[in-house]
Amino acid sequence: MPTKPPLIHVLHPGLFTTVQDLGRCGYQRFGVSVSGAMDPWALLVGNRLLGNPDRAAALEITLHGPELLFEQALTIALTGADLSPTTNGFAIPMWTVVAMQAGSRLQFGTRRQGARAYLTVAGGITGPMMLGSLSTHVRSGLGGLAGRAVKKWDQFCVGPAPRTAAQSIGRSLLERYRPRYTKSPTVRVMPGPQSDYFTDDAVQLLTSSSYRVTTESDRMGYRLEGAELPHRASAEIVSEAVCVGSLQVPSNRQPILLMADCQPTGGYAKLATMISADRSLAAQLAPGDSLSFRMISAQQASELFRSHHAELDRILPPCCS
């Protein structure tokens, strides 16, 4: 007899909570954004601690967390931002597999570090796959719960937990591997496809000052404010592909850092691309925070991509999916 899938009820939605996995791959040519977790590294760590497949979906929780009721006992791990999670008054350790009792509540408090937390659950959040992914993309109404952010009285089903879930309770990411999210990180960038659209000193200007994350920043991209990045002539190009990490500069000379929900194509010149290994640092920023840039070569960026993944595989090997 099939058992009832465990449920999580939303008592309070929080500021902006969405279902995210590693994103929607293969449909950008039809105008569909990749979306997925803003901080894929934090999502991967949670899934791997629990023995989930890498692609399992989780809740991405932004700045002010939701209040959730666990109808049945579930094994969870909270990764990414530390938003002071508690259950029935007790603090929940970050980056650690924890058993939630049936009837227990999960709440969040003040922002201690970072901006986006991930609630990963043994078995993963389930729901209707849309174009191969559960990731919520609000602007196109795809994924998650009818393509929207979580609201009060929503409920989530959870997939069958991996057989190893009970043994994983207490499993934790070693302190030394935990990221230190700051409010003014330096991220590395590689040259963008239109670096020649900018004056010779543009890269120097980009890398020698810091940029503020403005309030016009969301999962799609961060509008930054800082030293102006002058174009040689036009800021516009005939539309072509853009990707997460692209640093595009419209005619107002202020850069926009594209993030997970960015559209597949765009028409502004791209000065640089933030490397994947530093995406977490940017993903954990909120409006008012700032970031600085350091330029490296495309070759170095490729090597860092590999070493970053190799390190994660060494600390927490992927489980068979």
Add this chain to the structure above:
Amino acid sequence: MIPLSEFAVTVEFGATIDLRTNELVLAFTAAVDQAGISGLLEIVPTYRSATVYFDPLLTDAVTIMKDLRALTMNATATPSRPSLTHTIPVWYGGAAGPDLPDVARHARLTPEEAGELHASVTYRVFMLGFSPGFPYLGTVPAPLATPRLPTPRKHVAAGSVGIAGSQTGIYPQASPGGWRIIGRTPVVLFSLHRRKPFLLAPGDQVQFVPIEEEEFQQLSGEQA
């Protein structure tokens, strides 16, 4: 060939919006689709370039660029498949096309003439982008080529037909947008509830047909 990131490389075929460049892009895309290149994740063809996404753990930029270079050599500007022509009814002006009067003034035409002129040519789908199923169509008759709105609208209705310079396009779903809205179609461009979710594909042709509001309402009812 230019790296876009550690996991993507853009192959450029030109810098302008023109038929030949776009045909080269689509022929190259078809060749890449067929080639089964190891580590390739997806390809995004646009007006004038194609961006190839790959898994840097399975391949590397140097290898993939070598694989792609061989395919660019063979890409010729011949359509890889017969192009489909889609007839798309449009209710021009009124509540459906708030910017038609401005576009008409720009073209020194009456709003009705501007709508007729827009529907008088067959457009090519150069690419899809912006949002699921959004077609970039070209090119509009020169008098109608009106720049984008200075400030984008917060809300553009689903099915809205817009103009941005020499491009015209259709918003498949309600969204913010800066194109000049001249009309609206009841045709659904993107739906997960049918076998073919995306109505249009790059290389297809689109023929707009003016309809009245009454017919629009009737057709919208049938779609729902």
